[in-house]
Amino acid sequence: MRFSDKVAVVTGADSGIGRATATRLLTEGATVFAVDVRHTDPWPEAVAERLHTVELDVADPAAPERLSARLRAEAGRVDVLANVAGVLHIAPFLEVTREDWDRVLAVNLAGVFFLSQAVAHIMVGTRTPGRIVNVSSVHAVVSEPNAAPYTATKGGLEAMSRTMASELAPHGITVNCVRPGATRTGMSAPIYTPQIVRALEAKIPLGKIAPPEWVAAAICYLASDEACYTTGACLDVDGGYAMDGSLPGTAYS
Known part of the structure; x- marks a missing residue:
């Protein structure tokens, strides 16, 4: 019950890593404001009294003020912000449009910046030693062909988090980051064909694609008092993907 009497905000909370993070926080005693564009899956009745669903597009310029007003009215303070919401656009570099670029940056970078700013104002105003955890990607440091706007946002997110x-x-x-590798979510499902899954399992040293709960565990560690002396860091949760330089199926002799 690391989060008893804590108030947490989780974006992208309707599915994937966001849903797993919100669930973990609720399980450990937090009151959670679960933010997403829409909420499609029901939540367990057992957590209903500590769950506040918020329908909000983090890319909307009005979103920070709307969220801030609701937090001030219904909670009065915030202890944890987990910025999990994100979008991925697949297209070759030579074919990315300005509209594609703007949408990915609006959600993955500007949305994180301005929601964090709004929540940080509440934390500072209430003298709360808060925790902000931003979700990056292994593709902040390892190239991902056909995903240039996405990789740009994740690299930018890590630099922004340090500042x-x-x-x-x-x-x-x-303020810390979690850097997930291959993870089974609604966003990754369309691109995780059987061929891609086989290639990932061969590439990842631990040989597995993560369920979102494994990433949520890392987010909740950085959001807890156990990580009180860690800031400006980025925690890899990728099964060894980014650090491994070996050639799958071969070895130097």
Whole structure:
């Protein structure tokens, strides 16, 4: 029950890593504001009294103020913000349009920046030593062909998080990233063909594609008091994908 009496905000909370994170926080005692464009799956009745669903598009310029107003009215403070919401657009670099680029950056980078700013104002105003955890991707450091806007946002997110960590440290607020590798979510499902799955399992040293709960566990660690002396860091949760330089199926002799 690491999060008893804590108030947490999770974006992208209707599915995937966001849903797993919100569920883990609820299980450990938090009151959770679950943010997503829409909520399609029901939540267990057992957590209903500690769950607030918020229908919000993080890319909407009005979203930060709307979320802030609701948090101030219904909770009064925020202890944890997990920025999980994200979109992926698959297209060759030579074919990406301005509209494609703008949408991915609006959700994955600008949305994180301005929602974090709004929540940080609440944390500072209430003198809460809060935790902000941003979800990056292994593709911040490992190229992903046909996903240039996505990789740009994840690299930018990590750089931005370090600056946020520096500026918010005097207020006792930590800012960290989790860097997932291959994870089974609604966003990844369309591209995880049998061929891709076989290739990933051969490439990943631990040989598995992660369920979202494994990534949620890392997010909740960085959101907890156990990580009180960690800020500006990025935790790999990728089965060894990014660090491994071996050639699958071969070895130097």
